Amino acid sequence: MSKIINTEEQNKYVVVKTEGYFNKDLGELVISVVEEKVQENKFHFILDLEQSKIVNSIGASILIEVIEILQDKDGTLSLCHMAPIIEKTFSIMGLTKYCNTFATLDEALAQ
Amino acid sequence: MVSKIISDYNNKYPDLDIDCSFHKQKELLKSIGGAKYLLEGRQIPYYEESLTFLKDKLDANKSLDSENLYFINEINDTINVPIFCNDEIIGIAFGRKSNIKPNIINSVGIQLSRFITKTFFTKKIKSLESRANIKDLEFESIVQLTNMLSFCDNLSNETLEYILIHLVSLYAASKGMFILRDSNTNIFEVRATFEIREEDMPRRMLTDNKGLLAELKNTKKTFLVESDKFNLVKFVEHNSICSPIYFRGNLLGCIILADKESRKGFIHFSDLDANLFDSLTKEISLTINNLKLIDDLQSTNNLIDNIMTSIEAGIIKFTEFGEIEYVNKKAIEIIGIERDLIQNQHYGIIFADNELFLEVVSNYELAESDNQAQVVKNVPFKSFNGTIHTLDTTITPVYDKDKDRSGYILSFDDISDMQKVKTTFKKYVSGNIVDEILDDNSKSNLGGTLSDACVLFADIRGFTSFSEKTSASELVSILNKYFTEMIDIVYEYNGTLDKIIGDELMVLFGVPNNTEHDCQNAVDCAIAMFKRLDEFNDILEKSHNHKLMIGVGIHYGEVVAGNIGSDKQMNYTVIGDNVNQAARFCSNASPNEIVISEDVYKNISHQNLFSESILINVKGKDNAIPVRKFTHFSI
Numbered sequence: 001m002s003k004i005i006n007t008e009e010q011n012k013y014v015v016v017k018t019e020g021y022f023n024k025d026l027g028e029l030v031i032s033v034v035e036e037k038v039q040e041n042k043f044h045f046i047l048d049l050e051q052s053k054i055v056n057s058i059g060a061s062i063l064i065e066v067i068e069i070l071q072d073k074d075g076t077l078s079l080c081h082m083a084p085i086i087e088k089t090f091s092i093m094g095l096t097k098y099c100n101t102f103a104t105l106d107e108a109l110a111q
Numbered sequence: 112m113v114s115k116i117i118s119d120y121n122n123k124y125p126d127l128d129i130d131c132s133f134h135k136q137k138e139l140l141k142s143i144g145g146a147k148y149l150l151e152g153r154q155i156p157y158y159e160e161s162l163t164f165l166k167d168k169l170d171a172n173k174s175l176d177s178e179n180l181y182f183i184n185e186i187n188d189t190i191n192v193p194i195f196c197n198d199e200i201i202g203i204a205f206g207r208k209s210n211i212k213p214n215i216i217n218s219v220g221i222q223l224s225r226f227i228t229k230t231f232f233t234k235k236i237k238s239l240e241s242r243a244n245i246k247d248l249e250f251e252s253i254v255q256l257t258n259m260l261s262f263c264d265n266l267s268n269e270t271l272e273y274i275l276i277h278l279v280s281l282y283a284a285s286k287g288m289f290i291l292r293d294s295n296t297n298i299f300e301v302r303a304t305f306e307i308r309e310e311d312m313p314r315r316m317l318t319d320n321k322g323l324l325a326e327l328k329n330t331k332k333t334f335l336v337e338s339d340k341f342n343l344v345k346f347v348e349h350n351s352i353c354s355p356i357y358f359r360g361n362l363l364g365c366i367i368l369a370d371k372e373s374r375k376g377f378i379h380f381s382d383l384d385a386n387l388f389d390s391l392t393k394e395i396s397l398t399i400n401n402l403k404l405i406d407d408l409q410s411t412n413n414l415i416d417n418i419m420t421s422i423e424a425g426i427i428k429f430t431e432f433g434e435i436e437y438v439n440k441k442a443i444e445i446i447g448i449e450r451d452l453i454q455n456q457h458y459g460i461i462f463a464d465n466e467l468f469l470e471v472v473s474n475y476e477l478a479e480s481d482n483q484a485q486v487v488k489n490v491p492f493k494s495f496n497g498t499i500h501t502l503d504t505t506i507t508p509v510y511d512k513d514k515d516r517s518g519y520i521l522s523f524d525d526i527s528d529m530q531k532v533k534t535t536f537k538k539y540v541s542g543n544i545v546d547e548i549l550d551d552n553s554k555s556n557l558g559g560t561l562s563d564a565c566v567l568f569a570d571i572r573g574f575t576s577f578s579e580k581t582s583a584s585e586l587v588s589i590l591n592k593y594f595t596e597m598i599d600i601v602y603e604y605n606g607t608l609d610k611i612i613g614d615e616l617m618v619l620f621g622v623p624n625n626t627e628h629d630c631q632n633a634v635d636c637a638i639a640m641f642k643r644l645d646e647f648n649d650i651l652e653k654s655h656n657h658k659l660m661i662g663v664g665i666h667y668g669e670v671v672a673g674n675i676g677s678d679k680q681m682n683y684t685v686i687g688d689n690v691n692q693a694a695r696f697c698s699n700a701s702p703n704e705i706v707i708s709e710d711v712y713k714n715i716s717h718q719n720l721f722s723e724s725i726l727i728n729v730k731g732k733d734n735a736i737p738v739r740k741f742t743h744f745s746i
Contacts, residue, residue, distance in 0.1 A: 001306065021279075023285065053276075054276050056282075056283040056372065061241065085255075088255075
């Protein structure tokens, strides 16, 4: 089943690691974490998708909402460890224009 | 923003007491800070009356000319103007009536209308863009799936899972299941699942006799299924979409996608989803059928390859254009080169160094009208590793389903080993007999037949005295050289060497194969033996100061020819009185003399070489026998 396997703060970033199908359920888990952290004035997030190999349009739409929330706060969303199919999906949905993408978590943290 | 516009005007014109209220586009207004102006929950006097008046005026004018579109409420002394969004009145802006600033309320209405309409279209465009992106994603997923299917080369569970995951993602489904029929058992098996719990997996054996699979078999259509309709889809929580995979009317399996997601929760799969899914599963059906056909073809090819490998003959299939389409293992062994280097090459390239072999193939290729099998024996072939082979070849045409010639098959037996055996065998037994036995196995049975044959005996004269003067090893050496020369001549004249008895040769003409020239051949052979002996003697005289001289007897008549001996050892020979008579003639012949019977004489052409008939007495015959003699004069 889809879930968030870890949320931790590293440097100025909140790193959220997911597992499984990035669909509505997982998207909503992510957006609720983001909303919670925004309340704590954390505006820079890294989504580690190493364990999520497939996404649907609803999951991608929710990430667009996440980006909108963060943009209102001058925050950022970075994505790393994206499977090619996920990268393509996010690109088509116009999502990658508004967030940074990295091959690894280390690269994302070093940005 | 709505409140900012209102407050800006009120700051500028505080005596006008400007306000507004909205009865439509509530969500839109909430998103732009207009929630507090919504009509619900507010007490706006004469709102409905003003709205009715404005709508009537709008309908009468059919114009959005805002200059004239206002309502003065004399009771509370206010000016009311409509607020539009996309040509529809969604609210009213109002303020205190003032003679000094009569158009200010109008300006408020116009500004609010412009702002709200702009926001409305901006959001609509954004929404359309998002929907377009989703459609783009669907299209891209379909392209990707179609591409993947076109490159799909197996039906492994991993492949099916890959297809299923793509479909789940494409339809924003939550779960999926891929079922395929086992071609051996005809029982349907779950081959791939997505997000289905173990406890929701089907427990019963799946057949298409009842339930969902029976429905799919009968309808052959994609349809929407509610969760509780079939036991097979008990994992479905809301609804699902099921599509059959079939080929030539037979259900091969199905794909089930369940619980379509939307941003607001689960929604039903639409008819559009069903239509698209139906098209995609047809594409998947086609791919699965193609893969099954490829599997069948591969199995057939493997079977043919196994059969071809087990065949001891080399097999090459040429296309109509002379390209090598198939070679079996034996052919590769004989040709002595890797399969990859042969296949698809023209035979002219591969067999360029094998003139006769090339001729066999090219002659057949060029003989378009000749559709019969053609056999060519003893074709020499030099392999790529330098080994020399002798091949018996058979070339036959191949026809396609329209009975047009589509190529030809060359099969060849490597008879090199047989040739070695034959050559060796011929050192012990006359070549004619070897060929006879190898051509007809029954010829190696014991027994004989009556045949007419010409029997020749040639005996060295004075050999005993010569042998007394010569060492045994030298004697064997000289005899071997003598016999080599004589036997070569025997074979030249198609004679069959029966046996060597000491220093005597016994040669047959007419058995096992008779000709019209058996007597002539025997006599010519004897004369040739004398001539060759002269040459031999030239050398022998120099080395041993000695000459060998022979006497020859030839007789023609009926003999018993066949295999005489036992099953373990036998000799092909002839027996009978006529054989003995030939031996007696040989005994009677002086050195350099041929003695022939009248029966031989009658069957030769150059009779003038022989003497008049004379009578001689031979052992075992009471009466003298007429013979004729030939005397050879050494040079």
